[in-house]
Amino acid sequence: MLTVLFLTLQEFVVVLCEPKVVPCYFIFGDSLVDNGNNLFRETTAKVNYMPYGIDFPDGPTGRFTNGRTIADITAELLGFEERIPPYVNATNGDFLRGVNYGSGGCGILHETGRQLYKLYDYGARKVAVSELGKLGCVPQEVSAYGASEGSLCVETSNNLVQIFNAKLKLVIEELNYNLGDANFVYVSNVITSYAQLLGFDKPIQPFATASGSDILNGVNYASGASGIRDESGMHLGDRISLSGQLINHATTISHLGRLISPPNTVNNYLNKCLYTINIGSNDYINNYLLPRFYRTSVQFTPDQYAEALIQQYTLQLRTLYNNGARKIVIIGLGFIGCIPQELANFPTNGSSCVNSINNNVQLFNNRLKPLIDNLNTNLPGAQFIYINTTSISSGDPSAIGIKTVNAPCCVVSSSNGQCGPNQVPCSDRQKFVFWDNFHPTELLNQVTATRAYNATLPSDAYPTDIRHLVQQ
Numbered sequence: 001m002l003t004v005l006f007l008t009l010q011e012f013v014v015v016l017c018e019p020k021v022v023p024c025y026f027i028f029g030d031s032l033v034d035n036g037n038n039l040f041r042e043t044t045a046k047v048n049y050m051p052y053g054i055d056f057p058d059g060p061t062g063r064f065t066n067g068r069t070i071a072d073i074t075a076e077l078l079g080f081e082e083r084i085p086p087y088v089n090a091t092n093g094d095f096l097r098g099v100n101y102g103s104g105g106c107g108i109l110h111e112t113g114r115q116l117y118k119l120y121d122y123g124a125r126k127v128a129v130s131e132l133g134k135l136g137c138v139p140q141e142v143s144a145y146g147a148s149e150g151s152l153c154v155e156t157s158n159n160l161v162q163i164f165n166a167k168l169k170l171v172i173e174e175l176n177y178n179l180g181d182a183n184f185v186y187v188s189n190v191i192t193s194y195a196q197l198l199g200f201d202k203p204i205q206p207f208a209t210a211s212g213s214d215i216l217n218g219v220n221y222a223s224g225a226s227g228i229r230d231e232s233g234m235h236l237g238d239r240i241s242l243s244g245q246l247i248n249h250a251t252t253i254s255h256l257g258r259l260i261s262p263p264n265t266v267n268n269y270l271n272k273c274l275y276t277i278n279i280g281s282n283d284y285i286n287n288y289l290l291p292r293f294y295r296t297s298v299q300f301t302p303d304q305y306a307e308a309l310i311q312q313y314t315l316q317l318r319t320l321y322n323n324g325a326r327k328i329v330i331i332g333l334g335f336i337g338c339i340p341q342e343l344a345n346f347p348t349n350g351s352s353c354v355n356s357i358n359n360n361v362q363l364f365n366n367r368l369k370p371l372i373d374n375l376n377t378n379l380p381g382a383q384f385i386y387i388n389t390t391s392i393s394s395g396d397p398s399a400i401g402i403k404t405v406n407a408p409c410c411v412v413s414s415s416n417g418q419c420g421p422n423q424v425p426c427s428d429r430q431k432f433v434f435w436d437n438f439h440p441t442e443l444l445n446q447v448t449a450t451r452a453y454n455a456t457l458p459s460d461a462y463p464t465d466i467r468h469l470v471q472q
Helices: 002-007 070-076 092-097 115-121 139-145 155-178 242-259 263-271 282-288 302-322 340-345 355-365 368-378 389-393 442-453 466-471
Strands: 013-015 025-029 126-130 183-187 274-278 327-331 383-387 404-408 432-434
Touching: 025 070, 025 242, 070 274, 070 442, 155 183, 242 263, 242 302, 274 302, 274 466, 282 355, 302 327, 302 355, 302 368, 327 368, 327 466, 340 404, 368 383, 383 466, 389 442, 442 466
Parallel strands: 025 274, 126 183, 274 327, 327 383, 404 432
Antiparallel strands: 013 126
């Protein structure tokens, strides 16, 4: 069985050659990308306790998930200006940049031994080696051997793979110890995360703690419970609305003027940076859908509300453009009517989601592509793109091993829908869509970030994806 597993492996070894494709990365948004900006604010919308961050190297940091956010993963994906070509198509210039030797159906076993040492001997120094995935879950293995009792996968196969992965980590440590200038990295997932592949060696710092030269790499302004409208989320306590985040960005720009010489080149520097904005969910969850706190559902029809949001969003995006931003990613809203919190608050009428909420949110999403066209047409040099989260979220979640789509992984508090402090979460986090009653697990963040960076379907991104945007 072990030999069969290795022979079906598609192994990827990537030699990283360039530091990053954009000089800096600025992040705006809400709790989907907040990485600590709310920690020092008087608000219930902060998560500085376990089990948040249980799968993140630094533990609880203010991220509203078990591991990395979409912003973290995006930053990892920006390592090269264009994809590394396959060896069979590589030309002379490509070899200076790097080559992909991966081959479908190939394996490690070809006189087991010193392949990675040989790669080092050929001059490689920065090498990422991917672990094996859950091969017992691929349809071919399930068909051939039958799923284990109580599982959708062949767990004996997965157990064998885990033995291999554990030994692979030891091999990586041995290589780095024995080869003085080697930098072998063990990659724990086939789908890697954004900030690392963008070439950043550490996550983008939150505005609340960023200082000195940190801001040259970029800043994360996102604030949990924030929205496009200033009042959204106010019942939860202090938070930084998008307008407030833009004010903070202006402060950052003034600091850049003291770090970049000559100061009049700051605008040119900002023109080359990447900006992502992931906001709008709280304008529904913590505003329009809470009539006991807000009057917007009385003042506006769903269509009028979507239009009001777009009008304010347009002004905010123009402000960002006027402050030097050119490569700007607008992330659309997801299926808010499918999150556990809304399923608990509203009737589904026999559906798996609250369709009325999804229909209302779609009125906002439908206006984003025309907004992108308008901004790109009327603002010289502007390169706005739209990421269609609903397209990325569509499809069969079981295809990536997910079993639970309507309940959180952690034990949530009845008062706010967030994980209860120090409660033990589910152990099979890769099988859940939601971490708490609002936020996705790291696995979903990986899927969203990866398809935003490199679109799987034409509907995932408009007019292009992040990978192409940063190359322009």
